[in-house]
Amino acid sequence: MSEAPQATVLAGPTSVGKSTLSKHIRIHYPQVHxxxxxxxxxxxxGEVDGEDYHFIDRERFDQLIAEDAFLEWATVHGIHRYGTLQSTVEQAVAEGKRVLLEIDLQGARQVRDRLPGAQFVFLAPPSFDDLVSRLIGRGTEDEGERQRRLRTARIELAAEPEFDVTIVNDDIDRAARELISLMGLDPETYA
Structure with a gap:
């Protein structure tokens, strides 16, 4: 069996449960960075700055782009920008930690170019109808934003073959165990 990569990229369509899965892993698998x-x-x-995201203004984001500080960055849903700071990932990998990057499709494509040893995991919904139900059930977007996200989701779902592995998010605990195992960690080491 080959050695598991130190960096794993988790991506998938909007509302598939990437944040929910990541929070579950944070709670139960503290060995993941x-x-x-x-x-x-x-x-x-409920989101916490520095824990869920680093919430920054557009000017600071532009400055970080100019400094080439991002491993990846993208404008998502045509509105907001998201990015992964290269220094934090490189430092964690240098320290021998297993790193999980929860990012969108555009970002995953950039990481593939800039971090060739990474593993790419696609988180898929059980069905498109399930994805629609999750998005509506969140209640965090208005109708226009939901429609924009669903258009984006169709594009993101079509990119599944670009990934090394697909995990279907039909049960959060099972999906977490599968991801932890793919990262080369023992899924039985619950916190």
Whole structure:
């Protein structure tokens, strides 16, 4: 069996449960190091700056782009920008940590170019109808934003073959165990 990569990229369509899965892993698998993305979008209820995202303004984001500080960055849904700071990922990998990057499709494509040893995992919904239900059930977007996200989701779902592995998010605990195992860690080492 080959050695597991130190960096794993988790991507998938909007509302598939990437954040939910990541939070579950944070709670139950503290040995995983999370790369916290920067974003220009406002925080949602319950999100914590520095834990869920680094919430920064557009000017600071532009400055980081100019400094080539991002491993990846993208404008998502045509509105807000998200990015992964290269220095934090490189430092964690240098320390021998297993790093998980939860990012969008555009970002995953950039990481493939800039971090060739990374593993790419696509998180898929059980069905498109399930994805629609999750998006509506969140209640965090208005109708226009939901429609924009669903258009983006169709494009993102078509990119599944670009990934090394697909995990279907039909059960959060099972999906977490599968991801932890793919990262080369023991899924039985619950916190």
């Amino acid at each position: 999370f790369s916290v993305s920067a974003t220009t979008r406002p925080s949602r209820p």
